[in-house]
Amino acid sequence: MPKKMHIKLNVNGKDEEFLAEPRELLIYTLRERLNITGPHIGCETSHCGACTVTIDGKSVKACTIFAAQADGKEVTTIEGIGGPDDLHPLQNAFKEHHGLQCGYCTPGMITRATKLLEENPNPTEEEIRFGMAGNICRCTGYQNIVKSIQAAATEMNAAKEAAE
């Protein structure tokens, strides 16, 4: 039996320390150890993107990385992006533009979209579809997801301009 590892993560701004087997995947650490259940388990084979989190500035599928690999890194989940009382513009836009139906893919969608808009604040429809290609939705047909991200981009850019 391999020995457990001492792992430190910063999740949504909070330091976490725990002992885990090396084979523990980050998605299980988040959901079962830390009770951070925003990132979902969809396909569990790195296709669907429901488990998407941000690790040190990169969108990563948490089902395809061991917690041990993320040792010492910063992890952001949907819980760190916004909550019921302070919705992120993307969360608000998904709500306003029907960017979700069952909602299962939504935490991964929005977590990925935050990075997409960080890298490209003014994406075209094609750039949104290409940049969101790692996230699968089985309800919406994507049209309203694209619309939501476009609306959030417009709002975020306007807010940034107003602040300047």
Added chain:
Amino acid sequence: MIPAAFEYYRPKDMDGVLSILEEHGDDARVMAGGHSLIPMMKLRMADVPHLIDLQDVGGMSDIELTADSIRIGALVTQADIIDHARLAAAAPILREAALQIADPQVRYMGTIGGNVANGDPGNDMPGLMQCLNASFTVVGADGERDIPAREFYEAAYMTAREDEEVLTTVTIPLPKGGYAYEKQKRKIGDYATAAAAVQIVKDGSNCVSASIAMTNLSDTPIYSEDASAALVGTAVDAAALDAAVAAMLEDIDPTEDNRGPIAFKNHVAGVILRRAITRAWSRA
């Protein structure tokens, strides 16, 4: 999906990596981004009692351009390749191919080293490296050696790299002329049903050199010397395209799988190669 138990190592230097490989032989595997290996471990198709994470080993994350070659460290990710403006200017085919690999999340993690070292015939970089006549540097207890990409692949997941060696660098002669990486896939993120990498040099109205390689149409990537030769000295007209496709079809050996029967794969290979040659020629 939980992989079998393993010991995890994150050595700080290559000596540390090599000593673990020496101690555990083929019970040990190195991992870069892990996006080929971890799915295989979860499916329990790969059993890795000793997993060596390369992320803290320095010196393998750089892209260096010189007057006649490009050196890419094994830990450079597909996203790094896409974002590197000077690389995209010097060898645009690398960016064009990287953009067709998997999806954004996977490209942040997946590395060029893992992609070429894994030996999966579905991976795109091995075929591209045939086209570009790249070489791979591997390091082992006896030091470094360079292996031409065209001699690296022996069979699916079998390569010229020894178990106790680590692939550290990909070196590419600066490509010349027009380029194209064309890939037919069932959906975004999928491996190729067929893909073609083409570089063509034009002088006046004739082709003076060409390099053609195919992905996922045999148990190794295929460099088709005859298809390349079929274009040289021609104006890349319809007859030359037919000859190149015919020569390529002689060199590939697709198998039937969930991407289709053999006849379909041959058909798609021809369509994709025609598109790749035509586009590369238009850019030459």
